Amino acid sequence: AMVLLYVFAGRLMMIVCTVMSVVVFDGGVTGAICGFVVSSAFSSIAGLWLSYWPFKRVTSYKSNIRIGDIMSYSFPVMMQGIYGFFIGASSLFFVSRYFGVEEFALFSNGYKELPFLSMVIGATSGVIFPEFSRMSGNGDDKRNFVALWRTVWYKSSTIIYPLSVFCLIFAGDIMAFIYGENYRSAAFLFIIVSVIGIVRVVAYSPIMLSLGLGREFANTHLVAAIMILALDVLCVNFFPNIIAIAMIATCCTVFCLFVMLITIAKSLESSLFKLIPLGAMSKILFASIISCLMARFLVHITGITNVLAVLAIGGVVYALIYFPFVSRLGVGYIDIIKPMLDIFANKFKTESSRQLMEESK
Known part of the structure; x- marks a missing residue:
């Protein structure tokens, strides 16, 4: 869970820093490069800290792995x-x-x-x-x-x-x-x-x-x-x-x-x-194509021309059609998301219990 969060946060920070340096600060190409360097530096620091964090209470010893390996x-x-x-x-x-x-x-x-x-x-x-x-x-x-x-x-x-x-x-x-x-x-x-x-x-x-x-x-x-x-x-x-x-x-x-x-x-x-898993993939792809085409058609007949409105309304309509449709095909998103939420919840409970034990000491 921690690795997943680190990778996702690092990619998101890189996009935010690069885009903000150009859109908000009007930095152009130089600003985009600076934003990329800044995000990479923060990601590197966070990665170094996280790489040592699991081994804080572990005693080091000489490894048997050779340089050739x-x-x-x-x-x-x-x-x-x-x-x-x-x-x-x-x-x-x-x-x-x-x-x-x-x-x-x-x-x-x-x-x-x-x-x-x-x-x-x-x-x-x-x-x-x-x-x-x-x-x-x-x-x-x-x-x-x-x-x-x-x-x-x-x-x-x-x-x-x-x-x-x-x-x-x-x-x-x-x-x-x-x-x-x-x-x-x-x-x-x-x-x-x-x-x-x-x-x-x-x-x-x-x-x-x-x-x-x-x-x-x-x-x-x-x-x-x-x-x-x-x-x-x-x-x-x-x-x-x-x-x-x-x-x-x-x-x-x-x-x-x-x-x-x-x-x-x-x-x-x-x-x-x-x-x-060709069967499940085909169901997801089929539901996605049909739902998105329907959303595209519904947005088209409304006559909306504003690009932001087309994407926002199209996305909402697409989601409202897709999730019930794909659920009828046997693809349950709740079964996919629930284990991920349980991992984060258990991690939070473990960290909370550890902190309480340290405070009680």
Whole structure:
């Protein structure tokens, strides 16, 4: 629970500091960078404090872990970060180098993954990584890995899918609200990149690193980076178009995720269909699409043109239709939220009891 809260708060603070420095203080690019640095500094300080907090009453002793073991684990992670940089930056580089200023502005603002996507995935990653590591160290049955993976995938999809579908259907209004009416044409780019959110529901790194698949994890990103660079070069030379650049980046990213999913399934001696809760995912996705289309239609027939009003009313109508609908399909959000609330409640009771005992002493 503490890791989940830390990751979520860190991502939220980064967004707030970056946006406030530009919107409130009119800092421009320099202000955005300063906001990012400030939020990173506070997140680093909080992370260092939290890393020592669980071990305040633990006696330290010499570890049996060798430097070679640490490097064999961390090196693939470091290389994946390098390859990930090329995956994320190559499209922007080619658009800025071979296309005009206006198209670069459209691409840089439109082709962005949903902000909440990284927040949810980062939060779940921080929670499941220690659990997968514990299971791997204890030699748990591979079926337990599959069961936990399916549970995390299902719970993450209940949050990501409804929000992703709303952003897909209301993409034009979202672009107009954030950047202005001139950027409404960037909605198609936003729709293309949002497809990644449907596939990347959970973080793949915790289970792959826990299963000793660090090298495969890094190599998959290397292949994706090479594919993006090669296809982008062909694109700008033979069929220059920012939509094609966006399609290349999305297809290569989805390919990377699909290969990692197959690798995980083989390692767990499971099939791809057993690894993913397709039935529950289909229900959530179906309910999200139908509910959001109905909300979009109802907002349209009212004749409302104000962007903020369209998004606010559309979101409320969407929620009023979606939750009863998805409940009829057998997806219970109460069963998902209640365990999380119980964890926070038990944590609060434990801390309160501990404080009372210390005060009584």
